[in-house]
Amino acid sequence: MRAQLAQFRPDIILIEAEPKEQGQLDSLYSLYQKGLLQLARLPTGRSERYQVGFALAKQLQLPSPKAVDYYAATSQSLLSTGTNIEAYTQDLKLLQATARPLRTLVQHDSLSLYDYLALANQPAMIALLHRVQFNTPALVMNGTFAADGTNTVELGKVDTEYIGAHFITLFYNRNLKIYSNMLRAQQQSQAKRVLAVFGLAHVGVLEELFAANPAYQVVHAATYLKTKTKLSQLHKAGRK
Numbered sequence: 572m573r574a575q576l577a578q579f580r581p582d583i584i585l586i587e588a589e590p591k592e593q594g595q596l597d598s599l600y601s602l603y604q605k606g607l608l609q610l611a612r613l614p615t616g617r618s619e620r621y622q623v624g625f626a627l628a629k630q631l632q633l634p635s636p637k638a639v640d641y642y643a644a645t646s647q648s649l650l651s652t653g654t655n656i657e658a659y660t661q662d663l664k665l666l667q668a669t670a671r672p673l674r675t676l677v678q679h680d681s682l683s684l685y686d687y688l689a690l691a692n693q694p695a696m697i698a699l700l701h702r703v704q705f706n707t708p709a710l711v712m713n714g715t716f717a718a719d720g721t722n723t724v725e726l727g728k729v730d731t732e733y734i735g736a737h738f739i740t741l742f743y744n745r746n747l748k749i750y751s752n753m754l755r756a757q758q759q760s761q762a763k764r765v766l767a768v769f770g771l772a773h774v775g776v777l778e779e780l781f782a783a784n785p786a787y788q789v790v791h792a793a794t795y796l797k798t799k800t801k802l803s804q805l806h807k808a809g810r811k
Contacts, residue, residue: 572685573627575795581631581766585753586624587773588638600625600635623768637756639767641748643741646721647703650738653714659735662707666699669802682800689798691771694791696802701775704742711735746776753777 588596602608603625610616610625624636650659673690676682690696714734716722724741749769757765769777774792781787 572688572796573623573630575685575797576623576627576766576792577631578795579764579766579790581627581633581764582762583756583760583765584624584628584633584636585639585756585765585767585769586620586636587640587769588620588636589640589642590638590752593635593638596620596638597635600628604629619768627766634760636768637760639749639752639756640769641745641752643745644721644723645738645741645745649716649720649722649741650708650711650735651715651717651720653711653734655710655712655735656714658710659703659707662699662703666703669696669699673802685796686798686800689793689796690800690802692774692792692796693802694793697771697775697778700771701779704772705739705776708735708738711738742772743776746773746780749773750777750780 586596599608599613603610603621610621613621615621620636628634628636647663650656670691673682673687677684677687711734713732715731716729716734716738722741724744726737726740726744729737753765753767767777778789778791781789
């Protein structure tokens with residue numbers, strides 16, 4: 572996977588860590604470059620920030636990956652009632668039925684990690700996840716959020732008539748702040764080719780934001796992460 576991504580020849584790598592963590596990341600990366608950092612001893616040493624961000628930055632002789640995340644937690648189960656709630660829950664079930672077989676297969680070594688990531692980054696998967704979070708919920712009106720649903724985003728009073736629209740806003744608010752952090756990191760570094768390593772839930776909305784900005788050209792991960800395996804081929808295998 573890293574070999575494929577290296578073909579993009581990025582000038583800078585952006586990772587899912589908050590800007591306040593940059594000093595710590597710089598120190599860890601310095602140790603990593605010298606071969607003095609044992610990732611196995613870090614609580615999140617197996618995460619993509621190290622296994623992709625650090626490893627690829629060192630391979631390409633780049634500076635420390637830049638932290639551009641804005642952390643906020645909102646669960647998909649937060650939206651639980653309202654008119655047309657079935658439209659949202661049906662889309663959510665479709666997403667789960669598509670994604671869970673992949674996770675099951677890779678966890679049982681029936682699918683390589685490379686193919687898993689290549690399939691997850693296919694436009695169809697990204698579009699489905701984007702629709703579930705940023706489109707379908709707008710149909711849901713006159714409802715309430717689940718009392719036990721996770722949400723750390725405070726945007727003032729919830730307009731229950733437009734409960735679905737407010738739900739979308741929670742996700743959008745976080746991603747707008749990530750987008751701002753990404754713009755700042757690129758402008759400060761003056762990098763021409765930027766590789767952003769983020770979870771799939773962010774990809775659709777961030778690509779949409781950058782696509783609307785004439786100063787940037789979006790290059791999809793699928794351009795480099797290619798696979799002959801098809802999502803449709805894996806659904807039955809994942810359910811066995």
